[in-house]
Amino acid sequence: MNIRVNGKNYSIEVSGSTSLLVALREHLGLTGSKYGCGEGVCGACTVLIGGVPARSCITPVGSAQNKEIMTIEGLEQNGKLHRVQEVLLEADPFQCAYCASGMVMSAVALLERNSSPSKEEIKDAMHGNVCRCCTYPDIVEAIAKAANA
Amino acid sequence: MKKSEDILYPEQYELYESIQKPVTRRNFFRLVGGGVGVALTVSDVLASTLTSDLKNRESENFDDSTIAAWIHINEAGRIVVYTGKVEVGQNIRTSLTQIVAEELRVSVNDIDMIMGDTSLVPYDRGTFGSLTTPNMSPILRKAAASLREVLVELAASQWKVSASSLRAEGGKVMQASSRKSVTYQQLAQGKKILKPINDKAALTPPEKWKIAGQSVQKINGRDFITGKHQYTCDMVLPGMMYGKILRAPAYGASLVSADTQKAKAITGVTVVQDGDFIGVVSNDSQSAERALWEIRAEWKTTPQPSREVIFNYLKERASSARTESSKGDVDKVFAASKEVLMQTFHVNYIAHAPLEPRAAVAQWEGDKLTVWIGTQRPFGVQEELERHFRMSKENVRVIMPDTGSGYGGKHTGETAIEAARLSKAVGKPVKVVWTREEEFKWAYFRPAGVIDAKSVVDATGNVTAWEFHNYNSGAAGIQIPYEIENQKIQFHPVDSPLRQGSYRALAATANVFARECQMNDMAVSLNIDPVAFRIKHLKDDRLIKVLETTANTFGWTKPKQKGRGYGIACGFEKGGYTALAVEVEVAASGAVNVLRIVSAFECGKIINPRHLRSQVIGCILQGLGGALFEMVDFKDGKMINPSFANYRVPRFSDIPPIEIILIDRPDIRSTGAGEAPIVGIAPAIRNAIYDASGKKLNNLPLLANRGRI
Numbered sequence: 001m002n003i004r005v006n007g008k009n010y011s012i013e014v015s016g017s018t019s020l021l022v023a024l025r026e027h028l029g030l031t032g033s034k035y036g037c038g039e040g041v042c043g044a045c046t047v048l049i050g051g052v053p054a055r056s057c058i059t060p061v062g063s064a065q066n067k068e069i070m071t072i073e074g075l076e077q078n079g080k081l082h083r084v085q086e087v088l089l090e091a092d093p094f095q096c097a098y099c100a101s102g103m104v105m106s107a108v109a110l111l112e113r114n115s116s117p118s119k120e121e122i123k124d125a126m127h128g129n130v131c132r133c134c135t136y137p138d139i140v141e142a143i144a145k146a147a148n149a
Numbered sequence: 150m151k152k153s154e155d156i157l158y159p160e161q162y163e164l165y166e167s168i169q170k171p172v173t174r175r176n177f178f179r180l181v182g183g184g185v186g187v188a189l190t191v192s193d194v195l196a197s198t199l200t201s202d203l204k205n206r207e208s209e210n211f212d213d214s215t216i217a218a219w220i221h222i223n224e225a226g227r228i229v230v231y232t233g234k235v236e237v238g239q240n241i242r243t244s245l246t247q248i249v250a251e252e253l254r255v256s257v258n259d260i261d262m263i264m265g266d267t268s269l270v271p272y273d274r275g276t277f278g279s280l281t282t283p284n285m286s287p288i289l290r291k292a293a294a295s296l297r298e299v300l301v302e303l304a305a306s307q308w309k310v311s312a313s314s315l316r317a318e319g320g321k322v323m324q325a326s327s328r329k330s331v332t333y334q335q336l337a338q339g340k341k342i343l344k345p346i347n348d349k350a351a352l353t354p355p356e357k358w359k360i361a362g363q364s365v366q367k368i369n370g371r372d373f374i375t376g377k378h379q380y381t382c383d384m385v386l387p388g389m390m391y392g393k394i395l396r397a398p399a400y401g402a403s404l405v406s407a408d409t410q411k412a413k414a415i416t417g418v419t420v421v422q423d424g425d426f427i428g429v430v431s432n433d434s435q436s437a438e439r440a441l442w443e444i445r446a447e448w449k450t451t452p453q454p455s456r457e458v459i460f461n462y463l464k465e466r467a468s469s470a471r472t473e474s475s476k477g478d479v480d481k482v483f484a485a486s487k488e489v490l491m492q493t494f495h496v497n498y499i500a501h502a503p504l505e506p507r508a509a510v511a512q513w514e515g516d517k518l519t520v521w522i523g524t525q526r527p528f529g530v531q532e533e534l535e536r537h538f539r540m541s542k543e544n545v546r547v548i549m550p551d552t553g554s555g556y557g558g559k560h561t562g563e564t565a566i567e568a569a570r571l572s573k574a575v576g577k578p579v580k581v582v583w584t585r586e587e588e589f590k591w592a593y594f595r596p597a598g599v600i601d602a603k604s605v606v607d608a609t610g611n612v613t614a615w616e617f618h619n620y621n622s623g624a625a626g627i628q629i630p631y632e633i634e635n636q637k638i639q640f641h642p643v644d645s646p647l648r649q650g651s652y653r654a655l656a657a658t659a660n661v662f663a664r665e666c667q668m669n670d671m672a673v674s675l676n677i678d679p680v681a682f683r684i685k686h687l688k689d690d691r692l693i694k695v696l697e698t699t700a701n702t703f704g705w706t707k708p709k710q711k712g713r714g715y716g717i718a719c720g721f722e723k724g725g726y727t728a729l730a731v732e733v734e735v736a737a738s739g740a741v742n743v744l745r746i747v748s749a750f751e752c753g754k755i756i757n758p759r760h761l762r763s764q765v766i767g768c769i770l771q772g773l774g775g776a777l778f779e780m781v782d783f784k785d786g787k788m789i790n791p792s793f794a795n796y797r798v799p800r801f802s803d804i805p806p807i808e809i810i811l812i813d814r815p816d817i818r819s820t821g822a823g824e825a826p827i828v829g830i831a832p833a834i835r836n837a838i839y840d841a842s843g844k845k846l847n848n849l850p851l852l853a854n855r856g857r858i
């Protein structure tokens with residue numbers, strides 16, 4: 001199986017039906033994407049496939065071949081954080097931060113689609129991301145700030 | 150002196166077995182190398198829970214086994230703090246670092262905090278009960294101040310000047326008059342000095358704080374938003390294999406037989422069987438999963454209750470009563486009263502569902518075992534392993550990487566034992582990560598409970614009698630803050646059919662719910678304002694203050710629109726004072742919309758305002774889930790909603806506007822905030838729904854009926 005992740009080509013020995021999350025975490029050692037539910041409803045495993053947010057836990061790796069996959073590890077460019085990361089670092093909303101990677105990826109995707117979302121639009125777009133520590137209000141504020149940055 | 154056992158509540162069942170024998174400390178400097186250190190003993194920590202003065206100890210001889218934490222400056226100049234407390238998202242790594250940095254006059258970046266590694270840190274019973282800030286924080290503060298004084302004295306004797314002419318700042322000791330200075334690192338070099346904490350060490354008063362009291366960012370924050378932080382579930386050791394465990398189909402089932410032939414036939418798979426325990430190990434998690442799938446097992450089930458009958462079940466099985474408060478004669482008042490308010494409240498089992506499920510990595514080297522695990526009690530897990538493998542504690546090392554939350558739900562070490570069993574069998578390191586379904590089904594729950602409340606209020610608005618019985622859910626928060634002359638308060642333990650244990654604020658989530666509803670209803674029945682009614686029965690100024698602040702900020706006396714209601718509740722838990730008001734709208738369809746939340750919180754001096762605010766909000770919103778819709782559904786010993794698709798947790802779209810008022814009290818020692826703020830939300834919403842619709846909802850979750858009242 002050949003996949004392209006964060007601008008690099010990889011060849012891994014897995015069946016096409018393997019979930020992209022397992023492929024990333026176990027076979028490529030990219031553990032920034034997290035397992036939270038395995039059924040596409042918590043957002044902890046969110047990655048971008050061709051710029052579109054996808055739940056990697058329910059995405060067969062076979063279906064992501066020949067596409068640009070972007071994970072949390074690929075956001076930082078030459079030591080510079082993505083502005084969503086910068087704003088979240090500054091706003092410091094997280095507690096255990098297990099949800100953070102998924103939140104960042106969903107927010108990046110949202111801002112790609114809509115560079116100035118309202119708070120309601122942010123909440124709608126992020127609805128699929130669970131933060132069990134319930135730090136939601138500060139995350140919304142931070143994303144709104146990133147949008148205006 | 151209050152023993153630490155006394156502060157435990159019966160619903161913390163998982164803590165009961167714990168044996169409290171600390172591991173004997175190895176020689177301090179053998180462990181950390183040279184340098185200068187200050188150690189604090191268990192009695193310092195226990196004494197800190199009381200306000201009494203610490204005994205001044207002359208002796209510098211330590212009984213190793215009583216050391217509770219220490220701070221050390223190593224020869225490289227790093228300041229290293231060793232504590233058995235752990236980080237599960239409360240951000241105590243940050244707040245404890247701030248306190249130490251403040252007293253040592255260094256930046257937070259100069260400090261490494263070693264937390265929850267049983268081979269390195271002193272024994273600690275666990276991170277729960279909001280005890281880190283009230284207990285560990287002041288003691289580390291004093292230790293850091295002591296260490297600062299030791300360093301100043303070292304410089305003084307080196308320069309042969311008086312210590313009072315010197316001061317510490319920016320990692321140096323200096324003398325202003327001579328402009329001499331020496332770094333902490335230089336002072337630590339070539340030394341092996343360990344001092345006891347100096348009880349008289351001068352502490353920096355909060356009004357002079359520069360680092361403590363500030364919103365310092367989460368330590369290692371960058372690692373978390375870049376995905377670099379390694380949670381236990383992310384760890385990989387050389388040669389590590391993946392393990393999975395076969396689960397019973399229902400609670401209370403036992404294994405009759407299992408056919409593992411097909412599983413064993415899969416390349417690279419090893420099946421490990423030991424009594425009812427069947428696990429599989431493989432080089433990759435997928436084939437381990439497949440192997441598990443191929444096992445054909447027959448189980449013998451036992452009759453188990455279902456959710457529909459659980460409340461009767463619990464009440465019928467309550468055998469004993471533990472009296473928590475008994476004053477005056479309630480029966481006499483009830484007999485003489487025309488109107489007695491009697492209500493029954495039900496709370497369902499709910500799940501912690503930490504976003505990182507339980508995980509552990511185990512590695513054997515000869516007869517030595519090392520386990521990495523996300524747990525709130527690394528030493529508790531060490532004891533579990535000691536018991537399970539009948540081995541000496543000295544040979545078990547438990548390491549706790551900062552973990553994906555707990556909320557009281559990770560006090561136990563199931564995955565540690567599972568991974569260690571499998572690892573032992575295959576002779577390689579093994580990682581076990583529970584699936585979401587396993588985490589729901591096989592962790593433990595916040596207890597379900599039945600509460601019977603009975604009270605009388607006289608015509609002048611005085612509550613004259615209060616009787617309160619809690620069945621199964623627990624005794625935390627069962628005491629009332631209100632002044633009531635006649636009281637009978639009892640807790641009735643029950644052998645719960647579902648595995649249960651600690652939860653944020655323990656049973657206070659249930660007891661405060663029932664109490665605050667009961668108080669509300671008495672006020673309403675007499676047409677008295679519920680805020681004034683509460684204040685009339687309160688003596689505690691701090692509670693009154695949060696209640697008044699909340700009511701004023703909320704606009705409690707302002708008129709409301711039709712179909713809307715206001716509700717309020719207050720409480721005191723684990724040193725924190727909270728009051729919370731909500732406005733709700735109840736549609737004709739019965740749909741409930743929480744429009745806004747206002748809450749004032751006070752827990753003494755604030756150490757990190759941003760993180761405190763975050764804890765308070767997180768607590769309230771997690772409580773919103775338990776108030777409105779979180780519920781473990783089960784039938785015949787099977788949980789039937791073990792997934793985030795079916796067990797609803799709060800999400801972005803559930804969150805109403807929320808306003809938090811943090812009251813800073815520099816004159817009062819700081820306490821924790823991870824629990825108290827959760828107690829007000831459920832009763833406040835229930836009281837608001839009653840106000841809006843006239844309907845009393847006395848069961849949690851309030852909207853179990855498909856989101857409607």
Ligand code: FES
Pocket residue numbers: 034035036037038039040041042043044045046055056057058
């Ligand atoms: S793990 Fe993929 S959505 Fe939850």
Ligand code: FES
Pocket residue numbers: 094095096097098099100130131132133134135238504553554
């Ligand atoms: S910060 Fe813990 S899950 Fe979001």
